[in-house]
Amino acid sequence: MNILGIETSCDETAAAVVRDGRYILANVVASQVDIHSRYGGIVPEVASRQHILSCIPILHSAIQQANLIFSDIDAIAVTNGPGLAGSLMVGVNLAKAISLAHRLPLIGVNHLEAHIYANWLQVNQTPYNEPELPAMCLIVSGGHTDIVLVKGHGEYDILGRTRDDAAGEAFDKVSRLLDLGYPGGPAIEKATAGIDSSLFNLPRAWLRGSYDFSFSGLKTAVLHIVRQQVKAEGKKSRVEIAAAFQQAVIDILVTKTILAARRNHIRQIHVVGGVAANTLLRRTFLKESPFPVIIPIPQLCTDNAAMVAACGYYRFNRGLTSDLSLDAVSNMTLT
Ligand code: KG4
Ligand code: ZN
Numbered sequence: 407m408n409i410l411g412i413e414t415s416c417d418e419t420a421a422a423v424v425r426d427g428r429y430i431l432a433n434v435v436a437s438q439v440d441i442h443s444r445y446g447g448i449v450p451e452v453a454s455r456q457h458i459l460s461c462i463p464i465l466h467s468a469i470q471q472a473n474l475i476f477s478d479i480d481a482i483a484v485t486n487g488p489g490l491a492g493s494l495m496v497g498v499n500l501a502k503a504i505s506l507a508h509r510l511p512l513i514g515v516n517h518l519e520a521h522i523y524a525n526w527l528q529v530n531q532t533p534y535n536e537p538e539l540p541a542m543c544l545i546v547s548g549g550h551t552d553i554v555l556v557k558g559h560g561e562y563d564i565l566g567r568t569r570d571d572a573a574g575e576a577f578d579k580v581s582r583l584l585d586l587g588y589p590g591g592p593a594i595e596k597a598t599a600g601i602d603s604s605l606f607n608l609p610r611a612w613l614r615g616s617y618d619f620s621f622s623g624l625k626t627a628v629l630h631i632v633r634q635q636v637k638a639e640g641k642k643s644r645v646e647i648a649a650a651f652q653q654a655v656i657d658i659l660v661t662k663t664i665l666a667a668r669r670n671h672i673r674q675i676h677v678v679g680g681v682a683a684n685t686l687l688r689r690t691f692l693k694e695s696p697f698p699v700i701i702p703i704p705q706l707c708t709d710n711a712a713m714v715a716a717c718g719y720y721r722f723n724r725g726l727t728s729d730l731s732l733d734a735v736s737n738m739t740l741t
Contacts, residue, residue, distance in 0.1 A: 407480045409722070410468070410504070411715030412461075414497030415489025415517045416548065417448045419460040420711035421468035423479070427719030428528050432471035433705075433712040436460045443588045447578065454492030461500050468711070476508050481727075483718020486514040487738030488549065494734035502730050513718040514728040517709075518740045521545055521678040522556060523717035524702040524710075537700055538674050542667040545740075546659060546687075547679030548574035548589075553617045553666050554740065556676065559720050562740050565666055566617025573655055574681045576621040580628050580651050584644045595684055598649040606631060606650035610658050617666050624654055652686060660690050667697050675699045683707040 408431070413420040417438040423431040438456050442448045469476065484501035486494060498514075505512040522543055528534045539559075545552045551573045553566040571579065574591055581590025586597050608627050611620040628651055635643050659681075667675050675697050681687065683704035691699045706713060721727075 407719065407722075408472075408474065408478055409513075409715040409718050410479045410482050411515075411711035411713070411718060412465070412482065412484040412497045412501050413517075413520070413709055413711040413714045414457045414461065414493050415485045415487070416493060416709055417442055417453050418709040419457050419464050420709060421461075421465045422711035422715050423468055423472035423474060424527065424712050424715035424719065427523075427526060427716045428534065430527055430529075430712050431474070432468040433710055434464050434468045434471060435710050436464050439589060446582050446588055448490070450490045450492055453490055454496055457493050457496040461496055465500070479508070479510060481511040481513055481718065481722055483513040483515050483715050483721070485517045485520060485714050486732055487516060487735035489517055489736060491734055491736040494736060498732060498734050502732065506730065511722065511727045512729070512732060513721050513726065514732045515714050515717045515721065516738055516740060518545055518550060518552070520713040520717040521547065522554070522676065523720065524678050524706040524713040525676050525700050526716050526720075527702065527706055527712055529703050529706070537676060540670070540672045541674045541676045542663060542670060542672045542697075543676040543678065544659060544663045544682075545679045546573050546677065546681040548572060548578065550679065551619045551621075551659070552740070553663055555666075555670055555672070560724055564741060566619065566662065568619040568621065569613075570620050570622040571625060573619070573621060573659060574679070576625050576655060577652075577681065579625055580648065583625075583628055583632050584648050586644065586648060591681055591684060594648045594652055595686070597645045598652055601645050601649040603649035603653035605646045608650050608654045610654050612658070617662055619658060619662065621655065624651065652684075656684070656687050656690050659687065660694055663691075664695055664697075667695070672697065677701045678707060680708045
């Protein structure tokens, strides 16, 4: 079964074709980073206008890359939430138009659930190891930091979430404070390679007794240090602060996810979402976890449409198709 996936929830216009929820035939992502970087963050109105310009060419290049024609496509999966309302609307309306024109089933997909399904995609010719459930899944992106018990396909218990900033959002804000670039996650990762993270002692909000997260205190602590120190010492201390910040975020994410995993009957830990592309986070999980850990390759951690198509396949198999009344729901939750 060939599913065409469409993703426009944030600042990536993406289309992909995935066969049987697993084999990537095409995966095209047009990032708007260059457009938004001059503002230091995503400007929603600019994002939706850019999606309108990019979506048709991206769609055609995905079909072409897959070496298919429209009659080879069996269903369309599209992210319809959560995300930026205007951006989601572009993808949803495009998907509806294709569904109507080619008489194809339409599948509305939750962006967070799509991130989980990135782990179901096969990469290159490596042997396919199907992810095992139940799993403890950390969804860590620009808008979310959730610890989710994935009991089975479509069966989720959210055990913890952030009470303020998401981890990716904290990376982006701290990078801006330290003037290291945008988006903050990759900028901080690059700037801190080989830098000692122990030179600044930053607070960690453990929120003991809860699986929730809080990153705003950490961000404020960075702000105070920047005001006191960076002016005096310049760039060297900026990357040292960034390294200490990255280490603090990773300590919290890894420790809490492993704790949740130990206290529930699970077979694997899954780590997904844009921040899961972070090399130190990946390494730390693999080193510290007593459970098998699976993390998509970095390109499938950040927003893409292959994960949307994979998720759509499993939703289709559960009979979860949508009709043309499908709407964009910007604050959609996983459950
Ligand atoms: O999943 P994603 O692409 O979009 C959302 O659904 O939000 O995640 C984007 C977030 C951004 O905040 C970005 O700074 C962060 O993921 N990110 C990273 C890395 N790559 C992307 N954070 C840390 N290290 C990275 N290598
Ligand atoms: Zn995302």
